[in-house]
Amino acid sequence: EDIRVYEFAEACGKSPAEVITVLFSLGMMVTKNDFLKQDELEILGEEFGIEVTVKDALEDVNYVEDYLGEDIDEGSYVTRPPVVTIMGHVDHGKTSLLDKIRSSKIAAAEAGGITQHITSYTVTKNGQKITFVDTPGHAAFSAMRARGANVTDIIIIVVAADDGVKTQTEEVISHAKASGCPIIVAMNKMDKETANPDMVKAQMAEHDLTPVDWGGDTEFIGVSAKTGAGIDELLENILIQAELLELKADPTAKAKATVIESSLEKGRGPVANIIVQNGTLRIGDNIVCDTTFGRVKAITDDSGRAVKELGLSETGTVLGLNEVPTTGSFMVAMDSDKEVRDIATTRAEHARAKELSKSTKVSLEEMSGLIAEGKIKQLPVIIKADVGGSLEAIKGSLEKIANDEVKVKVIHAAVGGITESDLILAGASDGCIILGFNVRPTGSVKAKAKADGITINTYSIIYDLIDDIKDALSGMMSAVI
Numbered sequence: 244e245d246i247r248v249y250e251f252a253e254a255c256g257k258s259p260a261e262v263i264t265v266l267f268s269l270g271m272m273v274t275k276n277d278f279l280k281q282d283e284l285e286i287l288g289e290e291f292g293i294e295v296t297v298k299d300a301l302e303d304v305n306y307v308e309d310y311l312g313e314d315i316d317e318g319s320y321v322t323r324p325p326v327v328t329i330m331g332h333v334d335h336g337k338t339s340l341l342d343k344i345r346s347s348k349i350a351a352a353e354a355g356g357i358t359q360h361i362t363s364y365t366v367t368k369n370g371q372k373i374t375f376v377d378t379p380g381h382a383a384f385s386a387m388r389a390r391g392a393n394v395t396d397i398i399i400i401v402v403a404a405d406d407g408v409k410t411q412t413e414e415v416i417s418h419a420k421a422s423g424c425p426i427i428v429a430m431n432k433m434d435k436e437t438a439n440p441d442m443v444k445a446q447m448a449e450h451d452l453t454p455v456d457w458g459g460d461t462e463f464i465g466v467s468a469k470t471g472a473g474i475d476e477l478l479e480n481i482l483i484q485a486e487l488l489e490l491k492a493d494p495t496a497k498a499k500a501t502v503i504e505s506s507l508e509k510g511r512g513p514v515a516n517i518i519v520q521n522g523t524l525r526i527g528d529n530i531v532c533d534t535t536f537g538r539v540k541a542i543t544d545d546s547g548r549a550v551k552e553l554g555l556s557e558t559g560t561v562l563g564l565n566e567v568p569t570t571g572s573f574m575v576a577m578d579s580d581k582e583v584r585d586i587a588t589t590r591a592e593h594a595r596a597k598e599l600s601k602s603t604k605v606s607l608e609e610m611s612g613l614i615a616e617g618k619i620k621q622l623p624v625i626i627k628a629d630v631g632g633s634l635e636a637i638k639g640s641l642e643k644i645a646n647d648e649v650k651v652k653v654i655h656a657a658v659g660g661i662t663e664s665d666l667i668l669a670g671a672s673d674g675c676i677i678l679g680f681n682v683r684p685t686g687s688v689k690a691k692a693k694a695d696g697i698t699i700n701t702y703s704i705i706y707d708l709i710d711d712i713k714d715a716l717s718g719m720m721s722a723v724i
C-alpha cells in the first residue's frame with residue numbers, strides 16, 4: 244500500500260512514463276507523484292509480468308498499537324471495569340440518564356469538583372466500577388469503530404417508553420448490532436402516565452431484540468432519568484453482563500488508551516480526553532497518538548481534578564501532546580521520548596506526502612507532457628474572469644490557438660470568482676484545469692480543489708495565460724514526467 248508511481252517504476256526498473264502510459268491507456272489519470280491504488284497495482288503487475296505484493300508502508304511504526312511495553316506480565320491481568328455507551332433517539336433521555344447515573348452514584352463532596360459538563364465518567368456500584376463513555380452520537384461511534392477504535396464493551400439503547408422506537412432508534416440498533424457488543428434496553432420515562440413498556444418491547448422484538456421475559460435474551464429495564472427509578476437495576480444488569488464478558492487487562496503495563504474527544508484550550512494547549520484500555524497512564528509518560536506525541540504534563544480525572552494517573556477503564560484529560568489528536572486515535576505510552584517522536588514523525592511525513600500527491604493530480608505541466616506524447620487530444624478548461632471583456636478575449640484567443648492535433652475545449656466560461664460548482668464541473672471532466680483571470684479561489688475552495696486534485700491557475704496578465712496554454716498544447720512545457 245501507499246507506493247507512488249515513480250517509486251513503483253523504480254522498483255520494477257521501468258520509467259515513470261511507461262507506468263503512466265499503461266494506466267493512461269486504460270483511462271486512469273495518474274502522475275508520477277500519485278499513490279497507486281490496489282487495482283492499479285494489479286493491472287501494472289499483469290502488464291509488466293511481475294508479481295506485486297501489497298504491504299503496509301506504516302508497518303514499522305504501527306506495531307505500537309500492539310505495544311505492551313517490556314513490563315507486560317500475564318500474571319498481573321485483573322478484571323477491568325466495563326465501558327458502557329448509551330445511545331438512543333434524540334430526546335429519549337440519553338443525557339438525562341447519564342447525568343442521573345452520575346449524580347446518584349457520586350458522593351456529594353466529590354461532585355463538588357465538577358467544573359464542566361463531563362459525560363464520560365466512572366461510577367461504583369456494589370463495590371464494582373462501571374465507566375460510561377459519552378459519544379457524540381451513533382454515527383460518530385461507528386466512525387470511531389471503522390478506524391479501529393473499540394472502546395465500548397456494553398451498549399445501552401435508551402427508548403422513551405412513551406414514544407417507542409423511532410428512526411434513530413432503528414439506526415442505533417443497527418450500529419449496536421454491528422459492534423457485536425451486548426445490548427441492554429433502557430426503557431426511559433417510566434414515570435410518565437403514557438409510558439407503555441409493552442409497546443417498546445414489541446417494537447424492539449421486531450428488530451430481533453426480544454425481551455428475556457418473552458423468551459428472548461435481551462434485558463429490558465424500565466427506568467426514569469427524572470426520578471431515578473430503575474437505575475440501580477440497570478447498573479446491576481450491566482455488572483452481570485460484564486461478568487459474562489470476563490474483561491481483563493494489566494494495570495502494570497504501559498498505557499494504551501483511546502482519544503474520545505480532543506480540543507485546543509487557551510493556556511493549556513492540546514487536550515485529549517481519553518479512556519484507558521490497558522495499563523496505567525502516569526504523569527511523565529512518553530506518549531504517541533497517531534501523528535502527535537509528547538510527554539504527559541498533567542492529568543485530570545472525570546471530576547476535573549488533577550491526578551497523577553489514570554487506571555484501567557478510567558477516563559480523564561491529558562495534557563502534553565504537541566498537537567490536537569484526532570478523535571478515535573490510539574494513545575500509547577512508550578519507553579523513550581525518541582521512540583514516540585520517531586513514530587509520530589514518520590506518520591506525519593507519510594500523511595503529508597499523501598496530501599501533497601493529491602494536489603498534483605493533473606498540473607498543466609503534466610497535461611503538456613501527455614499532449615506531447617500524443618496521449619491527449621484536447622485540453623478541457625474552465626475560465627473565470629473578473630470582467631466580461633477579458634473573458635471574451637481569453638476565450639477567443641484560447642479557441643484560436645488550437646492546432647490540428649490538439650485543441651482547447653472551453654467547458655465553461657463565466658464572469659465571477661472560482662466557486663465550488665466550478666470544482667464539481669472540473670472534476671466531472673478528466674484533466675480539466677480551471678483558469679482564473681484577476682479572480683482567486685477563496686480559502687475553502689482552494690482547500691477543496693487541493694483535496695480533489697483539481698488544478699487552479701490564476702493570472703493577472705492575459706498573455707501569461709495564453710502563453711501557458713500555448714506551451715501546454717505544443718507539449719513544450721517543462722514536462723515533469
Ligand code: GDP
Nearest residue numbers: 332333334335336337338339431432467468469
Ligand atoms: P437526549 O436527547 O436523549 O439526550 O434527551 P434528554 O436527556 O435531553 O431529554 C429530553 C427531554 O426528556 C428533556 O426535557 C428531559 O427532561 C426529558 N426526560 C428525560 N428523561 C426523562 C424521564 O425519565 N422522565 C421524564 N418525565 N422526562 C424525562
